[in-house]
Amino acid sequence: MQATQDPRPATASATESSESAIAIQNVTKSFGAQRVLDGVSFLVQRGETVAVLGRSGTGKSVLLRILVGLEAPDTGAAFILGTNMTEASPQDIAAARKQMGFLFQHAALYDSLTVADNVAFPLVHHRKDLSPSDRSDLVVDLLKEVGLEGHLNKMPSDISGGMQKRVGLARALALDPVVLLLDEPTAGLDPISSGEIDELVLKLQKEHQLASIVVTHDMVSAKTIATRIALMDRGKVLIEGSFDDLQKSDEHFVSQFLHRDF
Amino acid sequence: MSSTPAISQPILTKSNPILAMLEWFGEFGIFIWQVLRAAVTPPFQFAEFVRQLDDIGARSIPLVALAGSAIGVVLALEARYSLVRFGAKALLPSAIVFAVVTEMSPIITGLVVSGRVGAGIGAELAAMKVTEQIDAIEASAVDPRKLLAVTRILACIVALPLLTLAASFCGVLMGWLASTLVEPISLVHFISAGFKGAGFKDFLPPTFKTCVYGAIIGMVACFQGMRTKGGAEGVGSAATTSVVLSSLFVILADVILVKVILLLFP
Numbered sequence: 322m323q324a325t326q327d328p329r330p331a332t333a334s335a336t337e338s339s340e341s342a343i344a345i346q347n348v349t350k351s352f353g354a355q356r357v358l359d360g361v362s363f364l365v366q367r368g369e370t371v372a373v374l375g376r377s378g379t380g381k382s383v384l385l386r387i388l389v390g391l392e393a394p395d396t397g398a399a400f401i402l403g404t405n406m407t408e409a410s411p412q413d414i415a416a417a418r419k420q421m422g423f424l425f426q427h428a429a430l431y432d433s434l435t436v437a438d439n440v441a442f443p444l445v446h447h448r449k450d451l452s453p454s455d456r457s458d459l460v461v462d463l464l465k466e467v468g469l470e471g472h473l474n475k476m477p478s479d480i481s482g483g484m485q486k487r488v489g490l491a492r493a494l495a496l497d498p499v500v501l502l503l504d505e506p507t508a509g510l511d512p513i514s515s516g517e518i519d520e521l522v523l524k525l526q527k528e529h530q531l532a533s534i535v536v537t538h539d540m541v542s543a544k545t546i547a548t549r550i551a552l553m554d555r556g557k558v559l560i561e562g563s564f565d566d567l568q569k570s571d572e573h574f575v576s577q578f579l580h581r582d583f
Numbered sequence: 584m585s586s587t588p589a590i591s592q593p594i595l596t597k598s599n600p601i602l603a604m605l606e607w608f609g610e611f612g613i614f615i616w617q618v619l620r621a622a623v624t625p626p627f628q629f630a631e632f633v634r635q636l637d638d639i640g641a642r643s644i645p646l647v648a649l650a651g652s653a654i655g656v657v658l659a660l661e662a663r664y665s666l667v668r669f670g671a672k673a674l675l676p677s678a679i680v681f682a683v684v685t686e687m688s689p690i691i692t693g694l695v696v697s698g699r700v701g702a703g704i705g706a707e708l709a710a711m712k713v714t715e716q717i718d719a720i721e722a723s724a725v726d727p728r729k730l731l732a733v734t735r736i737l738a739c740i741v742a743l744p745l746l747t748l749a750a751s752f753c754g755v756l757m758g759w760l761a762s763t764l765v766e767p768i769s770l771v772h773f774i775s776a777g778f779k780g781a782g783f784k785d786f787l788p789p790t791f792k793t794c795v796y797g798a799i800i801g802m803v804a805c806f807q808g809m810r811t812k813g814g815a816e817g818v819g820s821a822a823t824t825s826v827v828l829s830s831l832f833v834i835l836a837d838v839i840l841v842k843v844i845l846l847l848f849p
Binding site for chain 1: 626710711714715716718719720721722723724725726
């Protein structure tokens, strides 16, 4: 009900959204009869990492796709660094995308390009100022950061799923983003690799003051990297706060989710 | 209440072939408009265009040359039989050259390329779509229509006339070879007799009409690939429909273009 309000989100929220790196306002989204997002709102400031948790199919990935502008919400608005990703011009959306890194759930590496070329892709298209050797150096640095400097010339099909995720993360960081959106970055990874990814996200958060949203089912990861956690259920944000806040909650669903308490 | 039209619409479209066809043409029209806009706005993806030109053009040459050669041989054998019956054997070189260059090479090249390239583009882009690679390009602030569609469509437009020339060359050459094996005739005499009385208007419009075939093949295959949904089944379906639809539209375009060329170059 409240999701269908907010008739002029672009102008009404301009001040609020300009202060936040990421602003999601009353977003609703349905696929056929199924409403996956039902009036979702929250803000993320620079230096903050919000972990979005929830059962599978509750629209967490859709929320990220709306933020990137790959999916249009039925109502509501999503702002990245003040740009309304649902209503801005293609040029403004492209400018906002250059300032964000997005790690897809299944990495979405370009299968016709090598690992190095995948990471270089955003640099080739948006950093024309770099010479080929500078670009190569930067690619090596990025891959070093995710622990894959020895796999430059391999094809995506020749590396494991976890390694593909890390290449995807290196690609997401290539343009030195301000906003980082990670869709299940540790899914399918061993605990050591998961820990390395968590450390990397924490490091980026500290060094670059990134605003991040991490969609995950990994409670350990969420507890480690998130400054806040948003727990979603049936398309709504059920509870939002620190990990301690969630633990103190007497909501049955929260307890079920955190402790597998049935 | 509000969800009722949302679910009934696709079911209605799916079950009604006329609505589905109208929807397809509507989406195709929007896609063409987006591609045209992307084609004229910088930055231009020149390196990718050259790569596609090599993939679509250079790598199609053996197949097109073989098809052109086969047409030349078949025409030489068939035409000889008919012309000898009517006492017009002297017209054999002209019959072969005109048939090959004005109609057979362009249409055969169009159909061969729509089979090889249409399926290739359709399947490649469909696989990229279902594995979110196209979304990843878009998320990287690169227009996938510009990078993937414009480059492929332009490469098809440029490659088709060149491939048609290759098919025509092989067709005429093999037509002469087939003729001279039955009844020896020098290549010089065959060529001069074949091209006697012919002007550029007889050869250039039919060759360059294949630019339209290239545009059709590229646009249909890119559109089918980039709108794919589902997994492996969607990829297979995109490849098949790319070939079927582009071949169909190439044949329809040929009918129209033959008439247009006859009107413009009487």
